[in-house]
Amino acid sequence: MNPVSTSLVAEDATTEEQAVAPHRLPVVLRRGAALSLLVAALLTFALELSTLWRGDPRWFGDQFVTGVGYYADTLVMWLALLFLWALIGRLWWAIGLLSAIALPLAAANRIKISLREEPIYPSDVDFLSEPGFLGSMVSPWKVVLLVVALVALVAACVLVGRRLARRYPHPSVLRLPRREAVVVGGLRAVVLLVSALLLFQTTKFNEPGNFWRGVYESRGDHWRYWNQKTNYRSNGFFGGLFYNMPISAMGEPFAYNEPAMDEISARYAEVADRINQHRTGTLDDVNVVLVLSESFTDPTQLDGFDLETDPIPRTRALMRQTTSGTMLAQLYGGGTANMEFETLTGQSLALFRPQMISPYQMLVAGYERFPSAVGWFKAQGHRPIAIHPYMVGMYKREQVYRTFGFEEFIHDTSMGSQEKIEDNPYIDDHAAFDEVLDQIDGSAGPLMVNLVTMQNHIPVDNHYDDPIGVTGIGGDEADRIGQYARGLAHTDEALAEFLTDLKKRDEKTIVLFYGDHLPGIYDSDVKDANSAGTALNQTPFFVWSTEGNAPRPMPLTSPAFFLPLVYRVADAPVPPYLALLDKLHDRISALHQGRIIGSDGNEIDAADLDPTSRQLLNDLRLVQYDFSIGRRYSVDSMWPGADR
Numbered sequence: 158m159n160p161v162s163t164s165l166v167a168e169d170a171t172t173e174e175q176a177v178a179p180h181r182l183p184v185v186l187r188r189g190a191a192l193s194l195l196v197a198a199l200l201t202f203a204l205e206l207s208t209l210w211r212g213d214p215r216w217f218g219d220q221f222v223t224g225v226g227y228y229a230d231t232l233v234m235w236l237a238l239l240f241l242w243a244l245i246g247r248l249w250w251a252i253g254l255l256s257a258i259a260l261p262l263a264a265a266n267r268i269k270i271s272l273r274e275e276p277i278y279p280s281d282v283d284f285l286s287e288p289g290f291l292g293s294m295v296s297p298w299k300v301v302l303l304v305v306a307l308v309a310l311v312a313a314c315v316l317v318g319r320r321l322a323r324r325y326p327h328p329s330v331l332r333l334p335r336r337e338a339v340v341v342g343g344l345r346a347v348v349l350l351v352s353a354l355l356l357f358q359t360t361k362f363n364e365p366g367n368f369w370r371g372v373y374e375s376r377g378d379h380w381r382y383w384n385q386k387t388n389y390r391s392n393g394f395f396g397g398l399f400y401n402m403p404i405s406a407m408g409e410p411f412a413y414n415e416p417a418m419d420e421i422s423a424r425y426a427e428v429a430d431r432i433n434q435h436r437t438g439t440l441d442d443v444n445v446v447l448v449l450s451e452s453f454t455d456p457t458q459l460d461g462f463d464l465e466t467d468p469i470p471r472t473r474a475l476m477r478q479t480t481s482g483t484m485l486a487q488l489y490g491g492g493t494a495n496m497e498f499e500t501l502t503g504q505s506l507a508l509f510r511p512q513m514i515s516p517y518q519m520l521v522a523g524y525e526r527f528p529s530a531v532g533w534f535k536a537q538g539h540r541p542i543a544i545h546p547y548m549v550g551m552y553k554r555e556q557v558y559r560t561f562g563f564e565e566f567i568h569d570t571s572m573g574s575q576e577k578i579e580d581n582p583y584i585d586d587h588a589a590f591d592e593v594l595d596q597i598d599g600s601a602g603p604l605m606v607n608l609v610t611m612q613n614h615i616p617v618d619n620h621y622d623d624p625i626g627v628t629g630i631g632g633d634e635a636d637r638i639g640q641y642a643r644g645l646a647h648t649d650e651a652l653a654e655f656l657t658d659l660k661k662r663d664e665k666t667i668v669l670f671y672g673d674h675l676p677g678i679y680d681s682d683v684k685d686a687n688s689a690g691t692a693l694n695q696t697p698f699f700v701w702s703t704e705g706n707a708p709r710p711m712p713l714t715s716p717a718f719f720l721p722l723v724y725r726v727a728d729a730p731v732p733p734y735l736a737l738l739d740k741l742h743d744r745i746s747a748l749h750q751g752r753i754i755g756s757d758g759n760e761i762d763a764a765d766l767d768p769t770s771r772q773l774l775n776d777l778r779l780v781q782y783d784f785s786i787g788r789r790y791s792v793d794s795m796w797p798g799a800d801r
Contacts, residue, residue: 186344189248196252197235200259201227204234204394207263210270210386219391224379226393229372233359233395234259240352243345253313266394272615272677273490274693276389278401278514362399363512369399382511382750404512406520407782410775415790418783421776422794425733432736438704438728441538444597444666445723446606447530449497450586450652452613453672454696456642459679461686462635465626468645471653472670472697480726481699482711485747485754489684489693490615490677494518494552497609497673499716501529501561503738504781507715507748517552520785521560528784528792528799530720531561533732534605536798540564541605544592546572546584547614562801563607567592578647581620583611586648590655597664612648615676617641630683637678659703666703669723671716672696694749700726712746712758734780734796741777744770 205227209216220227234255241251266277358368373396380400381388389397457467467473475481487495487506494517495506506513513519521527531541543563549555558566569575573595574588589610597604617640624639625646652670659666675693687693691713698714700722711722721739724731731739745761747754755761766774783791784799792800 189242193238193242193248193252194231194235196255197238198231200256201231201234201394203260203263204230204266207266207270208276208386208389208394208397210390213390216390219379220393223376224391224393225373225376226391226396229369230393230395232372233356233369236352236355239348240356243349243352246345263394266389270386273488274677275385275488275491276394276397278385279398279403280401280515280518359395359399360402362402363404373399401512401514403519404510406509406513406516406786407778408510409787410779410782413779413782413787415788417779418790419794421779422733422791424776425737425795428740429731429733429736432739433730436728436730440603440667440724440727440729442603442665443727444604444606444664445534445539446593446604446608446666446668447500447719448668448670449493449500449607449609450613450648450670450672451493451610452615452641452674452676453645453648454675456638456645458695459683459687459692461679461683462627462629462638464638464642465628466646468625468642469649469697471649472699475653475656475701476697476699478708479699479701479706480709480711480722481697483695483713484671484698485691485713485715485749486672486674486694486696487749489675491674493609493673494554496671496716497607500669500671500719501531501607502527502784503530503717503720503734504785505715505717505748505777507750507752508778508781509785511750515552517554517557521557522553524560526562526800527560528789528796529561530799531563531605531607532799532801533796535562535564535801539603539605540600541607542567542596543607543609544568544572544589544596545609545611546575546589546592547609547611567596578612578644579621581612581644583614586610586612586651587654590651590658594655594658597659597662597666603664610648613641613644613676615678617644617676617678620644630680634678634680634683641676641678656701662703664703667723667727668701669698669719670701671698671719691749702726712756713754714742715747715749717748718742718746732796733794734799737773737777737780737795741770741773744773 205216205220218224238251238255241254242248245251245254262277269281270276355368361367362369364370373392379391381391382400385397385401388400392400455469455473457464484496486492494515498516498521499505504516506516509516526532535541541561541563542565543554543558544567545551545554546569549566549568555566569584572584572588572592574591575584576588577583578585589608589612593606593608596606617637620640621643623643624636625642627635627639627642630638656668659668674696684693695713698719700719704727706726714722718738718741721731721735721742724735725739744756744767745753746756746758753761753763753766780791780795783789784796789800
């Protein structure tokens with residue numbers, strides 16, 4: 158075919174299946190490149206909009222003026238589109254496919270921020286293996302609507318591509334003359350290779366000298382690790398996502414080596430000896446029950462609304478009679494597994510790198526054994542059992558519990574009772590507590606039980622016929638709060654009955670009870686009314702014993718310090734590791750990413766710590782590194798048997 162006839166074929170083309178005239182090839186490629194860049198910019202804008210929350214006036218400036226987040230994100234999106242174009246060979250198909258990925262991602266980010274006050278993280282990909290959990294967070298009809306919309310979107314892109322075939326024809330390698338075919342084939346190969354290499358570099362974002370890290374920091378370092386919503390807003394959606402790519406949990410502390418860990422071990426062995434010489438109790442024959450109560454909080458402590466009745470009067474009375482206080486939760490609306498991790502390991506997320514979003518998924522699951530209270534209590538003669546009335550795969554719990562050393566994991570399908578209250582889809586707390594009682598009754602020796610409940614998990618809509626009345630606000634928010642408060646009342650009743658039943662038994666038992674975080678049910682007005690301080694990150698906790706209790710109010714406390722409190726209540730001797738945590742808790746009551754709370758409840762700057770507090774904190778940092786990703790020089794001496 159001569160050039161003239163080829164040109165005529167191209168002019169008459171009505172579908173992208175027809176050939177491209179060689180002399181038009183540069184024009185077609187330029188138009189395609191321009192269109193792909195425009196589409197990338199629009200899709201990126203949709204992602205950036207998902208980080209805009211409540212009309213934040215700083216969003217526009219961060220995205221388009223002071224920062225480079227939007228522009229760098231657009232470059233990433235464009236490379237992704239070019240990669241797909243080069244791989245598939247059809248621009249409009251590539252646009253449809255990328256849109257079907259980017260737009261649901263934007264929607265998911267928006268939903269997660271609204272529910273949990275945090276954006277999408279790379280580790281969230283694990284939840285794709287739990288469609289039941291995801292389905293419980295979003296109504297089925299919305300999922301169906303989204304799938305239909307995505308199919309329609311891809312189909313529309315293909316149809317548009319066919320309609321615009323004259324302007325954007327498909328440069329088929331098979332139909333072009335040999336020279337032009339070689340050019341197109343070579344160009345596709347180069348684009349495919351270069352874009353793939355550059356996109357792969359995003360997975361190494363936190364490594365020194367990374368190209369993309371340099372691009373995002375070209376106008377300075379704007380990372381806001383202490384508030385991930387702000388981090389994504391300041392650095393763009395992809396910038397925030399890449400910042401949270403998997404990375405080693407901690408940087409190696411200065412002077413970390415075996416002699417240093419031997420010295421620390423000896424130091425806290427002496428501290429433990431001083432503590433233990435005044436203690437007369439024991440936990441050797443005592444059941445230890447750790448209860449993480451899903452979304453258990455005290456809503457009467459929040460401003461912006463009032464409840465007609467107190468949903469947790471029994472728990473409040475128990476707290477007045479026991480070692481009790483408020484826990485500093487890591488997040489609002491989420492972070493259950495992280496609070497469980499701190500409780501079981503005594504390790505603080507505040508000492509990890511900020512990218513360590515989920516230690517269960519990103520750290521513990523990668524080890525065959527990991528030091529924890531599970532191994533410690535097993536070494537002391539307890540049989541460790543985990544109970545969680547839900548899916549086994551959440552946060553990789555089945556794998557993590559095996560790593561910790563639990564001998565049995567009882568879940569939603571293996572519990573003796575699976576009762577639910579009215580229309581609540583989650584197994585209720587009565588059933589969860591009954592499972593603990595059954596395990597205690599069926600065991601000849603002492604147990605270590607870790608219970609994570611589910612009854613008050615969101616969504617909380619339309620669960621009960623008698624929600625607690627709410628004043629000061631109205632609409633759907635009032636309905637949600639009333640439903641949630643009624644769920645708390647059910648927990649309050651079940652908890653009181655559980656402790657009464659334990660008291661009636663001959664066996665000794667000590668119970669640590671704590672809420673993990675506030676539920677993501679509050680709208681902007683309530684959150685704004687409580688934004689000062691840590692009100693949105695506080696939950697109740699107490700330590701109770703069948704052998705008697707005394708009132709001991711505690712300052713704001715991190716769950717990493719719960720185990721020493723259990724030993725204080727039992728008046729039991731502690732190993733050196735818990736002695737370190739105990740002494741540190743006397744001076745630093747809570748640790749949060751970028752925040753240190755003193756024993757008086759006030760925030761302290763790290764530079765203002767007194768020498769003793771600074772040494773204790775530095776010692777804990779060394780021990781935590783050694784226990785988590787270090788060589789574990791000190792585990793046998795600091796916490797014998799903890800990594801069994």
